[in-house]
Amino acid sequence: GAGVSQSPSNKVTEKGKDVELRCDPISGHTALYWYRQSLGQGLEFLIYFQGNSAPDKSGLPSDRFSAERTGGSVSTLTIQRTQQEDSAVYLCASSGGSGGANVLTFGAGSRLTVL
């Protein structure tokens, strides 16, 4: 596609529920990243996928968080048993192709609110 697409754009859920956030990267980009941005805060790294290599999961804050990337394209970030502190904007980015391996193109984000 023309850009990185994320869905849903907004998600309100109750504490304890599971949520899934989806990211569709730019076609041809081999690298995909998930970051979390809490209100007024910086970009916290969560997980990174590169081609067929094992993902770098070092940023996942707890075992309630997991992510997968199917067929080297679409990625899903799953948060189980959501807590109020999970409320944030979850940003996906991809890189590679003609844009170069270094330049991250971000999606618009999924705003998660846990009540």
Added chain:
Amino acid sequence: GENVEQHPSTLSVQEGDSAVIKCTYSDSASNYFPWYKQELGKRPQLIIDIRSNVGEKKDQRIAVTLNKTAKHFSLHITETQPEDSAVYFCAARNTGRRALTFGSGTRLQVQP
């Protein structure tokens, strides 16, 4: 792992003045240092980057300097304009890790 510290957290300047944002990093193996700009309600976008074999890079009104010995790098914006108002993030990455580590961001407000 890498730790990137950024300051100031907020910066207000008059239109036409210069703005400087500074970052320090902890991992001496880091070799790539980009800056991203995030306008209100929008996604972050790359504005300039520098590699460790270069001390300074300039693109029109913005420039970035890198001091590898001191492990710090800075963003300089000259002749600021209201449209420069945004949150700016510095980041660092080392050769062994693809994911960028971001600073906490600087909210720049340019007063007309």
